[in-house]
Amino acid sequence: MKKLVLGVFLMFLAIPCGATPAVVDYIFDGDTFAAYVLLQDDIRISVRVRLINVDTPEMHGACAQEIEMAHAARDRLAELIPVGTTVQLKNIKDDKYLGRIDANVVMNDGRDVGMVLVQERLGRPYAGGHRAGWCDK
Numbered sequence: 001m002k003k004l005v006l007g008v009f010l011m012f013l014a015i016p017c018g019a020t021p022a023v024v025d026y027i028f029d030g031d032t033f034a035a036y037v038l039l040q041d042d043i044r045i046s047v048r049v050r051l052i053n054v055d056t057p058e059m060h061g062a063c064a065q066e067i068e069m070a071h072a073a074r075d076r077l078a079e080l081i082p083v084g085t086t087v088q089l090k091n092i093k094d095d096k097y098l099g100r101i102d103a104n105v106v107m108n109d110g111r112d113v114g115m116v117l118v119q120e121r122l123g124r125p126y127a128g129g130h131r132a133g134w135c136d137k
Contacts, residue, residue, distance in 0.1 A: 022089050023086050027074055028048070029059045030056025032050045035047060050100055053115065055124055056073035058134070059071070062135050
């Protein structure tokens with residue numbers, strides 16, 4: 001059933017439109033959160049959203065520095081898009097993990113959440129592929 005709902009959701013997203021509204025439900029880490037998306041009047045699904053344009057440190061990082069930075073990024077994401085906030089999802093793409101999508105996330109003031117994290121040095125630009133570590137060598 002989950003695959004069917006996800007498939008319906010992805011077909012819905014393929015329809016050309018400016019953005020898809022989503023309500024923030026839970027913050028996982030600095031670049032991933034859960035949100036509810038209303039597909040139709042009676043269909044609401046929960047989906048995990050990964051910020052498409054930023055990489056933040058991992059919560060279970062390789063060193064204490066990375067873990068500390070990960071907590072700071074997660075806390076800032078929670079400040080930028082608190083639970084219950086409506087955001088706009090743009091450039092939505094399927095993710096490598098089932099039930100998760102990649103998207104640009106835009107706040108009500110028009111700012112891209114990922115770019116805010118990059119500007120505040122809590123993340124770095126990411127366009128896919130190999131990610132460098134966060135621990136000093």
